[in-house]
């Protein structure tokens with residue numbers, strides 16, 4: 145029955161035609177996840193050594209490495225790759241609801257000789273997560289078809305304190321504003337059709353995770369949030385802290401998009417303005433017309449307004465990639481793409497959302513300046529500017545809308 149053997153990273157997967165899901169386009173997603181999980185594992189093991197030096201004894205997890213759940217595993221490819229390519233894996237539960245998928249996982253686990261680490265499991269992902277609320281996982285990977293919402297409640301409960309949650313969402317049409325009502329139903333936030341829809345999608349998903357975590361007194365800290373191809377992928381740390389949960393509220397806000405000039409205005413939800421990093425307006429903007437062109441607004445959100453990435457964490461991954469010493473990252477097939485995206489991420493301003501230069505100029509039908517000249521104009525006016533990894537022609541800036549439009553009009 146076996147039709148092909150597929151090789152990805154260090155895994156060899158026996159592919160049976162039409163039986164179990166395999167998507168080659170997601171190799172970048174899996175490679176990136178290996179880079180992030182490796183860094184996380186490294187940090188956890190150095191933290192364990194510090195703790196154990198202090199306490200002179202290790203608990204079970206410190207002795208044996210990380211316990212990971214891949215809740216929706218399909219062929220087992222991702223789990224097998226984690227087992228073979230990420231240092232410090234103790235146990236990986238490769239779960240799938242489909243019996244055929246789990247049969248494939250079992251064959252692939254044996255074929256790759258990782259029976260000592262990867263444990264195939266056949267159940268509904270939500271059941272596995274609820275059953276592991278006490279014996280928790282260090283990392284939970286959710287890679288569903290479409291929307292991950294129904295798995296988040298279980299995931300935030302079965303992750304250890306300071307554990308890692310890795311989430312993919314592929315329902316980009318919903319998240320990017322094609323169906324704002326569906327987005328509200330699935331993610332508890334209204335999406336907007338906007339040129340910065342890919343970052344908006346990331347911020348909607350992060351808001352949704354924060355809201356699930358908050359119900360259990362847990363807060364979320366994004367390590368890396370990536371928009372790529374037809375999906376988004378976020379890597380967040382989950383930790384218990386009532387104070388951090390409250391602070392997370394100040395990182396939530398609404399997005400107003402003018403129906404005329406498409407200017408974006410943000411409004412924080414938190415009631416304490418001093419908590420908010422961007423000093424956003426707290427007066428309701430909904431009844432105000434756009435200060436640039438006097439049109440009304442569409443309202444989107446709530447979205448996560450806090451940082452999308454932990455730059456320090458990203459820097460450590462880049463340092464490992466650039467290091468002259470050989471390590472597990474060097475063999476990743478999409479290494480150059482990871483490196484490219486992470487370098488852009490490092491430079492990304494933390495100010496939420498962005499404009500697209502050719503869209504700004506087409507709105508008022510003027511010439512399109514060179515990107516470099518436009519960026520220089522913003523810098524000369526005393527503002528910061530960067531690209532977003534999510535859009536090649538993006539302009540991310542801390543300049544007020546009025547300044548941006550003054551520069552566009554002057555061209």
Ligand code: SAM
Nearest residue numbers: 165216217218222240241242268269287288289
């Ligand atoms: N993570 C895999 C990879 O990287 O190759 C791909 C996973 S595929 C997109 C989604 C899988 O989720 C399918 O194999 C499907 O059978 C499984 N699935 C769907 N609903 C599920 C549920 N409630 N519990 C467990 N598995 C589920």
